[in-house]
Amino acid sequence: MFNYQTTLGQAEFENPIFTASGCAGSGKELSQFFELSQLGAVVTKSIMLKARSGRATPRMAETPSGMLNSIGLQGPGIDLFLENDVPWLRNQGATIVVSIAGESVEDYAVLARKIRAVPGISALEVNISCPNVENRGQVFACHPETARAAIQAVRRNIGGELPIIAKLTPDVTSIVEIAQEVVAAGADSLALINTVLGMVIDTNTMRPKLAGKTGGLSGPAIRPIAVRAIYQVHAAMPHVKILGMGGVASGQDAFELILAGASAVSIGTATFGNPMAAMKVKEELRNELVDHGFDSLREAVGYAHRSEGNL
Numbered sequence: 001m002f003n004y005q006t007t008l009g010q011a012e013f014e015n016p017i018f019t020a021s022g023c024a025g026s027g028k029e030l031s032q033f034f035e036l037s038q039l040g041a042v043v044t045k046s047i048m049l050k051a052r053s054g055r056a057t058p059r060m061a062e063t064p065s066g067m068l069n070s071i072g073l074q075g076p077g078i079d080l081f082l083e084n085d086v087p088w089l090r091n092q093g094a095t096i097v098v099s100i101a102g103e104s105v106e107d108y109a110v111l112a113r114k115i116r117a118v119p120g121i122s123a124l125e126v127n128i129s130c131p132n133v134e135n136r137g138q139v140f141a142c143h144p145e146t147a148r149a150a151i152q153a154v155r156r157n158i159g160g161e162l163p164i165i166a167k168l169t170p171d172v173t174s175i176v177e178i179a180q181e182v183v184a185a186g187a188d189s190l191a192l193i194n195t196v197l198g199m200v201i202d203t204n205t206m207r208p209k210l211a212g213k214t215g216g217l218s219g220p221a222i223r224p225i226a227v228r229a230i231y232q233v234h235a236a237m238p239h240v241k242i243l244g245m246g247g248v249a250s251g252q253d254a255f256e257l258i259l260a261g262a263s264a265v266s267i268g269t270a271t272f273g274n275p276m277a278a279m280k281v282k283e284e285l286r287n288e289l290v291d292h293g294f295d296s297l298r299e300a301v302g303y304a305h306r307s308e309g310n311l
Contacts, residue, residue, distance in 0.1 A: 002149040003296035004174070004286060006040065008241045010122045013040040013095060013264065016297055017254070017282040020245050020268030021046050021099040021167070022071070023034035027092070033275045037093035038235065040264055044085065046101040046220060048097040051077040056211035060257070061200045066219020066269060070196050070212040073101055077112050090120045097165070099125040105146075105153045112229060125243075126154050126160050126187070126256030129169035129194040141169045141194075146180040155186030165243055168193035168229075170222075175229050176236045186227045188243040191266070192233060193226045214240025218269040224249030228258045234261025234302050249277065251284020258297070260306040 008018045014144060018041045024030050027042040036042055056072030061068045075081065079099075090098050098121050100107040107172025108126065115124060128150045129141035140146040151166055158164065168178055179190055179297035200209045208214075226246025244262025248254050249270040257265050265285070270277035294300045 001296075002286065002290055003298070006297055008123060008165060008243060008264060012123070012164045012293075015282060016041040016258070016262075016264040017278050017285070018097065018243065018264055018266040019043050019271070019278060020125065020266035022069075023268035023271050026081075026089060027094060030090070030275060030278070031092060032269070034279050035093070036089070037095075039094065039278060041095040041097045042089060043097040043125055043150050043266060044081075044089075044099050045075060045076050045083045046073055046099040048073055048101055048103070048126075049076050049078055049307065051075065051080070058209060058211055060217075061209040061215070063198075063200060063217065063219070063221065065221035066217055067272075068200055068210060068215035068217050069195070070215035072208045072212065078111055082114065082118055086118060086120065096121050097125050099127050099167070100154075101127040102150070105149050108150045109153040110159045116158050116162070121162065121216060122163055123189075124154070124158060125167055125191055126151060127167045128182075129167050129195070135194045139169060139171075140174055141167075141178055141182075144177060147178050148185040150180045151182045151185035151187050159186050163188040165189045165253045167194055169194045170225050170229050171197050175233050178241070179233045179237060183237065183240055188257075189243060191231045191243040191245065192221070192231060192262075193246050196222050196225060218247070220247040220249065223253060223256070227256055230257055230260040230262050231304065235305060238302060238305075240311045248281060251281050251286070251288045253280050254285040255288040255292075255300070258289075258300050259302070261302040263297075263301050 055072030100111040166182040170193040198217035241263040244257035245266035254265040267278040
């Protein structure tokens with residue numbers, strides 16, 4: 001019997017298909033199409049300490065192979081989120097991964113303290129890489145020192161029971177160096193990759209299409225970047241579990257990330273065109289694994305790293 005289970009840190013999941021933070025809110029929209037309990041986990045939109053209105057509109061722009069978004073971490077703030085969203089997800093039977101984002105190291109510390117006592121959360125995604133904040137200097141994951149400081153603050157305040165998944169940006173010279181820093185600081189797993197910083201100019205108005213000028217590029221265009229990042233990090237740190245994401249729209253796409261070294265896969269942009277995308281990928285990935293002779297998901301993780309003589 002095929003074993004579809006996976007782990008990230010000490011957290012166990014029934015299957016490897018997650019939502020991507022920011023692409024499905026807290027799951028209410030997707031719950032109209034399928035039961036959230038069928039997902040490996042719902043990764044919530046990154047939540048901050050205080051309510052945030054986000055950036056000015058327009059906030060989204062299509063590209064030939066994806067889209068740019070510049071939402072700016074709009075949200076209700078952690079207190080209302082814990083009061084409303086987490087209980088709702090628990091009532092749906094969803095496996096919950098809460099994503100947090102902060103503007104300072106102290107923000108991350110306070111967020112961790114608030115979440116620590118909340119039951120029913122399986123893991124904490126620490127988003128230190130969102131490129132959509134108003135000040136590019138707030139991207140902690142661009143520098144080893146700030147990346148380490150943010151994760152250390154969370155680990156000190158969350159305790160040892162809740163796994164930390166550090167979400168990293170590909171917009172760095174060496175993603176392996178950043179990954180090593182955050183793992184040394186207390187991260188149990190890694191989320192690779194966040195969106196890639198991009199820009200679109202309207203040739204009719206001759207001005208940037210996004211009010212915030214730059215935004216995060218997602219969709220099929222970034223999948224090769226995700227595969228490269230996952231492959232490099234898994235090669236350097238094979239025992240660290242990776243939640244892979246970036247342009248996944250089919251089981252074959254997800255299989256590619258698994259072969260590179262991901263132990264689970266998040267579905268994001270594909271959901272905007274097909275709300276059932278996660279369920280489609282879940283079935284197709286399982287078929288890919290079985291068709292290639294694997295008895296479990298775990299057997300396939302990082303398989304592309306094996307020498308040709310062992311294939």
